[in-house]
Amino acid sequence: MYALYYIIFALLPYAVVVVFIAGIVYRCLNWVNARGLTGLYNVNLGLYEHDFFSTSADVLKRVFLFYTLPGKDKDNALFAGSFMFHWGIWIVLFGHLGIILPENILSKYFGITPAVHHTLAIYLGGAGGLMALAGLLILIYRRFAGSSAELRIVNSYNIKIPVNRFSYIDDFFADFLLLAIIMLGLLQTLGISPFYPSYIQSVSLWMYSLLTFHPQISYIISEPILQAHALLAMILVAYFPWGKLIHPFSYLLMPTISRPSLKVEYGGEKR
């Protein structure tokens, strides 16, 4: 039994990281190696985006503000769900950086005492997790029930958005995997205090042992919820490059938004 635990929580994390990095590199190379652009030299979509500064600004707006999604004639459930889920996840992921390092290192080098760390984890991490959960539930609801939007110009156009008709096993797999991970993570985070004040320290020591290539599973051997959370997270990370979850990396390479447009030159002006 211990051997199995050792494989899963001491060796598998390294394999998962290798699959994650190699997978992303493979997918990205695969995209850019398909060099053609359907007969054109450029397929940019934006307006007057002549340099990487302007395309980067557009990409950042898409990533952080989801600016093409909200609007009075849009399905704002998609915007709300996406915005809450992604921002919640980013907060939570940022918070996870805090458990890679043990308390003494955090305290010594970053001035974050265990008490501060606990407070941040519960309130900020908890809020991030709840936000991600709420966003994901909205998105999952859309997947099952579909959605709609109303466009009003002179007449009204009721636009049905049957997401359910075009949702497949890979979409549901990713959604429910994330749901389980978030719920297990929240269960731990919101249960830190007052029930289990030393929880963060035990997780951190395990993570730090992995980081320093001296894996010690003894720190988490009696943490079943964490084990479930970590195992599902590893499945997610390993699956990440091979399905739709790869989409964050697409922003860097999508030729319609990440490449500057061609400039038209006339009389000293470039438009």
Add this chain to the structure above:
Amino acid sequence: MSYGKVFKERPFSYGDVSNFVHYTADETLLNSLNEKVGIEKAEGKVEHFKKRLMEEYNNNWNVKMAIDVCVHCGACLEACPTYITSGDILNSPLGRAEMIRAVIKGTKPSGKIFGKVAGAVKKIDESYIKKVYTYYWLCLICRRCAYVCPFGVDQTDVTRTVRSILYEIGMASRFTSLTIDAHWKSGNNMNLNPKAIVPILDFVKNEIKEEKGVDVKVKVDEKANALLLPSSADLYMNLETLKGYLLFLNVYGVDFTISTEVTETANFGLFLHPKHMQGLAQKYVSAAEKLGVKLVIAGECGHAWRVHKNYTMPELKKKGIKLVHIHHLVYRAIKEGKIKLDPSKNGETVYTYQDPCQYARGGDLTEEPRFIMNHVTKRWVDPEHRKEYTWCCGGQGGNLADEVVPLATQYAKLWYEEALKSGASWVIRPCSICKAQLSHVVPYLNRMYKNEIEYSGLMDLVYRALVVSDG
């Protein structure tokens, strides 16, 4: 022209537009087209379709990412004019994409294992391909879905790719094929030959003389500094636009010529096959070289501008020749104070400027026309859905075909209502396809909405507003 017959034979029914199948080109026409670009008709439709689909998927960066990245969020559905107005889910970016994504998924391990549960289709037949043909030719290629997609997935480039494969197996829209065939043979979409082009230009020159009191000089097939590419429809239907080009270029002092080998700015190859698009674009490059010009001036046409900017321009650059849009020159002339404009000549009419799709989504041509509008009209309004959010005229992507007019009329409701909402009575759409589409559908829409909307290009307004000094 009345489309009463087609409205009767092909009634529009919200939710199912599968009756609007584009007529297909016959074998003689396809053979003629194939010869131009060295394509041999494929044997075994289904197998060729699958094989070429995988090749195009693996060879085109934009197509591969569009297929791979979509998360099925449905944002494109609320952006697509074809879906909004038809309510047929297959007539939508997602509907079209999934027909093709299913075939590609069928070749992958997940698709082989999970089949339909993973959205894969393992076997396709000719009826499946016919369904693909029906809905892929109803796409307007307007790119509105691509802009709204959070990841910039451009389904319209998938549409173009799939159409090119369909063409290779002998399934191409007759209207688009005929247009391209005319372009190859006569150098323009309208099949005008030099014997017709020269008298038309003379007629227009006379009209300008009568209306503006000025003799304009127009070189035809002579060497000059610049080559003007009007739309052939400008010599046929949009004479006011043509007058705008000729008068403006004369007043601005541009030494320009028109080539009877390429009296066209359009390039319907964009809608059919990249080889046709590139082949036709090379005709422009050859004509420019032959006439020794340093500058090529593109006339008003949206899809043409996409090809010019993203293919013809880099090709011309290799020869040391520049390419601009006519609006760039007007913009510069106004800024430099080289032309005088009197907005009152365009009256008290309230105009609205509606961006042609390909000027606004990747075309970098939204500010210059607005700058010009400010100088040639007394009153104009910008619509709520403008620039990247502009509505397609409803006739792009080969949908000027007579047999789909009842559906294209539905597509056109969006921009028409936008004009009504903005309180304008005159729509400016500086695009040849827009103007052709409007000539089809505006009579029906005016009747439907009990209104009287008029339309024209932007150079028409420039023509009227241009103040010509004595003689």
